[in-house]
Amino acid sequence: MTGWRRVLPRFRTLRARLTAGLVVLLAVSCAAVGVAAVVGVDGFLTGRLDAQLREAGVRFPASLEHGGASARADRVVDDHDGDEHGDTRRQPAGTFGARLVGGDVTQAAVVRSGSGPGDLSVTLTAHDEGTLAAVPTDGRGHTVELSTLDHYRVTAAAGGDGDVLVIGLPLEPVEATVHRLLLVAGLVFGAALALTGVAGALWVRWSLRPLDRVAATATRVSELPLAGGEVALPPRTPGTDTHSEVGRVATAFDRMLGHVEDALTKRHASEERLRRFAADASHELRTPVASVRGHAELALLHPDPVPEKVTRALERIAAESARMGEMVDEMLLLAQLDAGRGLERTPVDLTRLVLDSVTDARAAGPGHRWTMELPEEPVTVTGDGHRLHQVVANLLANARVHTPAGTEVTVSLEAAGGTAADAGTAVLAVHDNGPGVPEDVMPDVFERFTRADRRRTDATGGGAGLGLSIVTAVVEAHGGGVTLESRPGATTFTVRLPVS
Numbered sequence: 001m002t003g004w005r006r007v008l009p010r011f012r013t014l015r016a017r018l019t020a021g022l023v024v025l026l027a028v029s030c031a032a033v034g035v036a037a038v039v040g041v042d043g044f045l046t047g048r049l050d051a052q053l054r055e056a057g058v059r060f061p062a063s064l065e066h067g068g069a070s071a072r073a074d075r076v077v078d079d080h081d082g083d084e085h086g087d088t089r090r091q092p093a094g095t096f097g098a099r100l101v102g103g104d105v106t107q108a109a110v111v112r113s114g115s116g117p118g119d120l121s122v123t124l125t126a127h128d129e130g131t132l133a134a135v136p137t138d139g140r141g142h143t144v145e146l147s148t149l150d151h152y153r154v155t156a157a158a159g160g161d162g163d164v165l166v167i168g169l170p171l172e173p174v175e176a177t178v179h180r181l182l183l184v185a186g187l188v189f190g191a192a193l194a195l196t197g198v199a200g201a202l203w204v205r206w207s208l209r210p211l212d213r214v215a216a217t218a219t220r221v222s223e224l225p226l227a228g229g230e231v232a233l234p235p236r237t238p239g240t241d242t243h244s245e246v247g248r249v250a251t252a253f254d255r256m257l258g259h260v261e262d263a264l265t266k267r268h269a270s271e272e273r274l275r276r277f278a279a280d281a282s283h284e285l286r287t288p289v290a291s292v293r294g295h296a297e298l299a300l301l302h303p304d305p306v307p308e309k310v311t312r313a314l315e316r317i318a319a320e321s322a323r324m325g326e327m328v329d330e331m332l333l334l335a336q337l338d339a340g341r342g343l344e345r346t347p348v349d350l351t352r353l354v355l356d357s358v359t360d361a362r363a364a365g366p367g368h369r370w371t372m373e374l375p376e377e378p379v380t381v382t383g384d385g386h387r388l389h390q391v392v393a394n395l396l397a398n399a400r401v402h403t404p405a406g407t408e409v410t411v412s413l414e415a416a417g418g419t420a421a422d423a424g425t426a427v428l429a430v431h432d433n434g435p436g437v438p439e440d441v442m443p444d445v446f447e448r449f450t451r452a453d454r455r456r457t458d459a460t461g462g463g464a465g466l467g468l469s470i471v472t473a474v475v476e477a478h479g480g481g482v483t484l485e486s487r488p489g490a491t492t493f494t495v496r497l498p499v500s
Helices: 002-011 014-056 126-133 172-207 209-222 245-300 308-338 350-364 385-401 454-460 467-477
Strands: 096-101 104-110 142-146 150-158 164-170 346-349 369-373 380-383 408-414 425-432 481-487 490-498
Touching (some): 014 150, 014 164, 014 172, 104 126, 126 142, 245 308, 346 350, 346 385, 350 385, 350 408, 380 385, 380 490, 385 408, 385 467, 467 490
Parallel strands (some): 369 408
Antiparallel strands (some): 142 150, 150 164, 408 425, 425 490, 481 490
16 A cells, blocks of 8 residues: 555646556557457467368378278388378378277377378377367367377367267467467557657647646746735736637636736725825824814913813813824824835834833833843844834733733843744743733734724723734834734733844
8 A cells, every 4th residue: 555655646647647547548458459359360260270170070080090991002001010000191290180989099199290100109198088088079179288289179070980080280379379469469569558658748748738837827826915015917828729628727717817916906006095095184184183182272271260061071172182193193104104115224222112111101000010021131123213112112001901900011022032933033022911812803903993802992991903003014014023822811912023
């Protein structure tokens, strides 16, 4: 089974299967033709032997009998011992004759090529005599095997005095012809199979060229970043014959690529329009939001007495205006990052940045326990210090807002991680022992307008759900990545940035 498993993978490709199938079919056809030819030639030559036996009759075995009618002028007398021998005239070499009386062989002889009269006798074993005795006297040819003479084609007939006369011819010429035919057929068919295998492989390869081009195109398409941005699909498969199956597959694939390209183009155009709209709307909203906030704060500073309800309303207007201003700034930042607008590229000390961010978070959330694990040497990366500070602040705010008071939040930083994958990378981790992120939220936690903890939105005032999406966008703009691991009692956001 192991050997077959090693061989079978070679025939997994369509080209190999088609070639192997062609060779197998040709081999079966050649075998059928060869068997039919061998059987036909063997039957034809055997029939010729039977015709020769019928034409020769039983004159030779009848001449082996001594005395009586057998003493004729055509008998040969051995001058040395005076024994009489059979009539060999017009008998081909190898002719066998025997006389049986009561199932026992009384005389047996064979005509030998170039033999004298004294060389006709042949010795038969008991098994040979039994074989001859079993030949039916129907005048038809039968194949027997004699131990001293090999295979013979014999026929038997009843004699005139109650004996049985058997005459036979050797099958060696027939067998030699059949063996030679087998050898020639094997050589010819083997050469035909080899040539067909090579020619068939080339033909199949040529016929499947459009399919190879389709596969190559599909491979290139699978390597393209289709998730976002403008995508240029590879050129279509040229020169395909739509009348063949492979050509129809290539044509259908090209048509599908055309639809995909149209859909990607439309999607990209739609995203560009939406991105421009978000950027323009965010930019245009900044002024009226700031104006509303300014008027509300100005009204609160008015020295004249103001009813308490009006004061409360003005305070809410100022607070919501500030919140809306932050949301507008975040949307504008995301729009700028989506448009590929470059960030500042200056050395940033992450150690100092973490210290400042944790100090701010401790002031905003005194009910939490804040700890830091920082290296002795500063960790420096190249990037936008303001945006990286926003990343850390958003992660700390996320831990503060979505965990109850008393939760321990640990911020750790190291120049390179403990694995080879983190070599040359600054690893920043924010870990808390809070309730964790719900499983149904985790797949979309970095998407825009997704709140990490829907259960606390109303109680905490919530947010627009843009904090973690800004973290992802800023980190990816710096060539890094963000991951989340969360379970009840352990939630960790890990940011990886390339070091300077």
